[in-house]
Amino acid sequence: MLKQFIALSLSLAFCTAGFASVETVKAKLAQQYPNVKINNLQTTEMQGLYSGTLDSQIVYVNEDAQHLFIGSMIRLKDQHNLTKDLAVKENTIDFKALPLNDAVKTVRGNGKRQLAIFSDPNCPYCKTLEGNLAKLNDVTIYTFIYSIKAQSILPSKQVWCSANKEYAWKNLIQNGIKPTAPANCATPIERNLELGKKLGLHGTPAIIFSNGYKVMGAYPAEEIEKIWKNFGL
Numbered sequence: 001m002l003k004q005f006i007a008l009s010l011s012l013a014f015c016t017a018g019f020a021s022v023e024t025v026k027a028k029l030a031q032q033y034p035n036v037k038i039n040n041l042q043t044t045e046m047q048g049l050y051s052g053t054l055d056s057q058i059v060y061v062n063e064d065a066q067h068l069f070i071g072s073m074i075r076l077k078d079q080h081n082l083t084k085d086l087a088v089k090e091n092t093i094d095f096k097a098l099p100l101n102d103a104v105k106t107v108r109g110n111g112k113r114q115l116a117i118f119s120d121p122n123c124p125y126c127k128t129l130e131g132n133l134a135k136l137n138d139v140t141i142y143t144f145i146y147s148i149k150a151q152s153i154l155p156s157k158q159v160w161c162s163a164n165k166e167y168a169w170k171n172l173i174q175n176g177i178k179p180t181a182p183a184n185c186a187t188p189i190e191r192n193l194e195l196g197k198k199l200g201l202h203g204t205p206a207i208i209f210s211n212g213y214k215v216m217g218a219y220p221a222e223e224i225e226k227i228w229k230n231f232g233l
């Protein structure tokens, strides 16, 4: 009984100490370097070292908050890249919570692998990505038309109001052929802008994998395949 009590109070003391340290490092940073805004500050497996994100990059700071470095923390026992875990977690959103009805759906082959794309019709990298995506097979692509450029709003709504959204979108993004349908239906275009903002998508294109992993940019088809393989998707 006494042993149990001691064990319990020890573990409590430990938890509190760990928490206090994160708070202490945070306080030290805020006080001494208020311009260095590190988010998600947390303990690591390495004593006295804390991880966090700075400009969406994983960084490490020491206990006295006087030094910071960027690099990979590898657990020697199994050669595991702990920094990678943090980077993946930092870049992950809840795929299942995406309102897929607000996206243009494209199915190829058996459609087994899923991707969500946030794309603006007037963004050159989005056009490039569209070409890359065309090389993927056995995939379902949900394209959220994300009109971050003001001149994209009207054609985006017209795409949505077209009899065949998928065809109208492809024509616009790949061939630069403007949709002819009037923008007179209910569209998710404004909702998509809200959604993207909520997800922290400050640019286009964004690619979200079915496990929630998010990357930005015109990824080549081979890179997308590689990510699928890495995550076993």
Ligand SMILES: *[C@@H]1O[C@H](CO)[C@@H](O)[C@H](O)[C@H]1NC(C)=O
Pocket: 072, 081, 083, 084, 085, 087
């Ligand atoms: C560990 O993962 C990070 C984040 O993905 C990556 O930038 C880094 O190159 C990796 N380090 C090694 C040694 O593989």
